[in-house]
Amino acid sequence: MTMTTDQVQEPTPSAELQDPHHADFPGSAEGRLLMWIAVVFSLFQIATAAHIISLPSQVVRAFHVGFLMLLVFPLVAASRGKGPGIKAVAWGLALAGVAVAVYQFIEYKPLLLRAGDPLTRDIVFGVVALATIFIAAYVLMGPALPIISGVFLAYCLFGEYLPAPLNHRGYDFSQVIDHMAYGTEGIYGIPIYVSATYIFLFILFGSFLERAGMIKLFTDVSLGMVGHARGGAAKVSVISSGLMGTISGSGVANVVTTGQFTIPLMKRFGYRPAFAGGVESTSSMGGQLMPPVMGAVAFIMAETLGIEYYEVVKAAIIPAVLYFASAFWMVHLEAGKYGLHGLPKAELPSAMKAVKERWYLILPLAVLVYLLFTGYTPLFAGTIGLALTLLLVLGGSVALGLPNQALRIIFWVVLGFGAASFFKYGITALLIATVILIAANLFVKGGWKTLDLCRASLAEGAKTALPVGVACAIVGIIIGTMTLTGAANTFGQFIVSVGESSLFLSLVLTMITCIVLGMGIPTIPNYIITSSIAGPALLALGVPLIVSHMFVFYFGILADLTPPVALACFAAGPIARESGLKISMEAIKIAAAGFVIPFMAVYTPALMLQDGGPLAESWGYWPAVAYIIFKAGLAIALWGAAVIGYLSRPLAVWERMLATAAAFTLIVALPITDEVGFALAALFLGQLFLRNRAAAQKADVAQ
Template sequence: MANSAEPGAPTAAGDAHDPTGGGFAAGAEGRLLFWIAVAFSAFQIATAAHVLSVPSQILRADHVGFLMLLAFPLVASARGSGPTGKALAWGLALAGVAVAVYQYVEYEPLILRAGDLNSLDLVFGVVALATVFLAAYWMMGSALPIISGAFLLYALFGEYLPAPLDHRGYDFAQVIDQMAYGTEGIYGIPVYVSATYIFLFILFGSFLERAGMIRLFTDVSLGFVGHARGGAAKVSVIASGLMGTISGSGVANVVTTGQFTIPLMKRFGYRSAFAGGVEATASMGGQIMPPVMGAVAFIMAETLGVEYYEVVKAALIPALLYFASAFWMVHLEAGKHNLLGLSRAELPSPLKALRNGWFLILPLAVLVYLLFSGYTPLYAGTIGLAMTVLLILGGSVALGLPSTVLRVVFWIGLGVVAASFFRIGINAILAAAAVLVVANIFVSGGRDTLAACRDSLAEGARTALPVGVACAVVGVIIGTMTLTGVATTFGQFIVSVGESSLLLSLVLTMVTCIILGMGIPTIPNYIITSSIAGPALLELGVPLLVSHMFVFYFGILADLTPPVALACFAAAPIARESGLKISLEAIKVAAAGFVIPFMAVYTPALMLQDGGPLAAAIGYLPAVAYIVVKAALAIALWGAAVIGFLRAPLVAWERLLAAAAAFTLVAALPMTDEIGFALAALMVGQHWLRTRASRPAGPPGSASPP
């Protein structure tokens, strides 16, 4: 039974939170913001389902207008600002809305006078830029606004820099036109993707969470691996990986699944820093796990002009290797410290969990099917979201029916309606949802279900805020690079380095991604680095998708690397440990993330791409099998070297030998594979001989929970 201490539970007075428990403030202002968030989500669903048809430019402007309207007051409320601060926040919010209204009213005239702005256009253009920059600063701190601001200053004053950094010069009106109007600045591809795919998939995840998907993932993970050696940490890896299939934020994964998994790991003997590192690594890895991939997959597909499933295909094997690596690392850590699993008696049955919650997998399965069948992500996401709503509303109605027979008939009928979208499209599901909304008004518990759906709409909009604001402000960077061609300068430098050493170019790109990723969300980090470094890697012969995946991976790993390490600092208060210590452990657990992108560059078959000397020599499929086996062996050896354990604790020279073998398997130079396999056989063989008579258990750990 819920009590006031539980998340989302109503208080006795009913005024400590909004009626939804969705995280909005108390009072009239909180209720207003809550309903604005609901309206925002409803608008996005209506445009996605083509119930409401608006031009693309208006959709983007309205999306940013809603972002501004919510962002400033919500941040001011969360900070407990006084009357002056709240008045300023609402003033900025209304200024952002005024820009959207101006874009709507002046839509056709703006098209006709493109490139020749009048004074009022300039004023609203400046207001648009100012509100977007301030919203980014309020929500995410100074890192992203400073970087975007530097690019904006470069567009305005770059002509005064020394060659080769200078450009020909652009007047103020031309820069404002580029940044605040059209589709090259703040209303560019990132905001378009945020206004369509990203928002829709965040809503999809919000509804699935509300329906109980987190509980299903956790119970299945506990049931399958909770009893194994180090089972508590293995549960974290699997549960966070599964969460990543529906979530768009690694940091959000940390603070949701981490609330359960980190204390569980500590209870069974894992060090606090290691427990936090495992959760941070697994949660960030969720962003490379198809089908959602932290929403970057949609931006990547849109940017490159390729089908979405091509991006997923390239990500699949590396994602599986990443989680296999994390799983292996926690297994070795558990062996080193003799950490046993949980008692089977206290674990849920995975089969029972699947029997009770199998229907929650249906929307995800349909989503994946549609995406791989050539449907657009927008259509697939709309169908997935609609089916989730059908399940939630339909389950409530079914529970209110008086007999089992009626419930069975009801579910069969609902299934027929849901399947009909193959013939008559989304309208069938929307009509069924409307009927179920009315039905829920009259059945027992139905109004609570409708309130939960309303909460999910508000929560989805609130969750989408930082992503949308980041997409808007990063558009300034894209606009500057499009206007000035600055990316060419950096790209030429990378290419010049790559002419003597491709490896050095890759390392330089990696460092750039990690530095830019400090304090910047994954999506803007990918957009920036792919725009700067992606073309250069392509010119060096790296396949298109592989080059973009390379910068994407290291943008994710930036959230694990010190000194910023956002995911690790999010785990710190749960683990009650220093974020820096957690970051150092996360880097060890995420070793595969640093290795796999380099291996894919030299052997594109790892990302299921054509090209590379290996595929030319032995064929595509044999090359895929070979590189997967080699990568798995390299990861296994690296894990043993880092943790210092295999069958038993490793002596110093065995760890060095394992590290050397792993490095040579990654290097992809002439004869390095042969040397790597030989060193691996030598290390594993002698370790087995040394430990076959007796296998020390390692230092004592927590064999059972205290």
């Protein structure tokens, strides 16, 4: 089968700009109002991040939640076509949420002075805050997360009546409301702080880059690199989704973004619909493992653990590469099994040409990574990255409006020096340059379209942040329950008691807990919940701190691939025109590395570039790192051959069982299991080589 380049390339960004309401806001007057509220929300977040507006952290968090409530209810009602009555209720709930934020602003100092002794009106506003957040979470994400958070809130109120050891000393209603709705332990805790600072900025950053053409850049580079190879269509999906993961914070959003292009492409080239959907789901969820953004969990993890951001990235980088290498290997084997080939190279876009045409889009991402790894805070790095992206977008249309190439070069040089001046003059220099470029775009051809792109990016960024922000607010109730009652200790003691007899069993129990809690819950709240409950228990069993948190993070991501919920797979279902459950079963096979790597890292922390473990103590740090990477790669390769049933030729059942046994023993990391695993791997590969050579000789004789 052959296809032209025009058939496989996605629509250009300019096509998106033709719709002034591309951010999925209704086209009515109400929709336009909501769109401008979203723009103001984004501008407020930028202003507070850049310290243009200076407010106490508690007030910033309260306004963040207030904006979330103001947008969620009317936007959901309008997008679902509800009648006037429901819309009136929605606006009533929205204004109630705003009232809570205004109350926190007006009463900021008095609330500090009467902390622990709330007035009646404090309790009323606290109840309104909790009620609106629960309702917002329900209408936006379904019942799972509100039910879980509601159980924890009920435990605060009624847990004293439970039998030991589940009971606590008891807390009255006003104490619980005061703890949850005020201060920094409940809904305004660390999750909402991170949402109101780092996460929102990085969502905006990704929104601007996507609209500026980053998706097309990633797709063209992927097509140019591997589109011609065996199974090239699926390999394009793996690479483009991995690249999207560097700027995107949502795996499910990646499925519906890149999947619109990659899934039909895979189907055209012969991949089964379920497998095509599984590849895209697995790759998109893996994007949350890929630094620098990591689905925004990296920032929450760093803040929770009190460590530098780059420490989280250091722990994530090798597992992320192994995850995508595993998915790449799986689609390579599937293509070999069914004889699936790629596009003719002459019909594919040039990767080098794509980079030459849009290399400037990589600059903000490169600067972002540089700042994060040189000790700057994520808040500062995100602000600078977003400002540079704005400069590129706004400056691009101004440069195109200049009459000749020489003036364009001079313009970009001057703009480059202006952007570099932030090292001396701070964020003010970038803000001045941005204001000048906005004014310039009012007078150049195409400038209004560029300004419309910026407006749409601001609105879409705010809209994208809604489920993340609401999730961060409601999981604050769970964390508040932990800090108020010490509930995590009960579960932790159970995990530790199991671990005394078997660390492996305690890890399996933790894995199951993460996957069950993750059903229907986004990755960020799932990580926060499971790390609060299971993280301390794994630490008590001797698992390094960051490894224990990465363990629960990985299985929180995989919860979106595992049945019965499998959000990413069901999102891919309509695109692939296949059952979400069938896609989920394929995704589990493709994502095998995701299930394997966390266990291997617990037994050998060097896989996450951490000190500790018997291997590092006896061999030294870097030899241990090299060994575990080689062993993990071999285990993944064997597992892929066993699952797909192909390695240079179709495998017999006993060969697949042998490969499975070899892979499993390499993973377990018990005494002599490595030796057994290498021996079984050598036996498997040796007999495969001999049988292939015998088959080749037989074919030669036949000729």
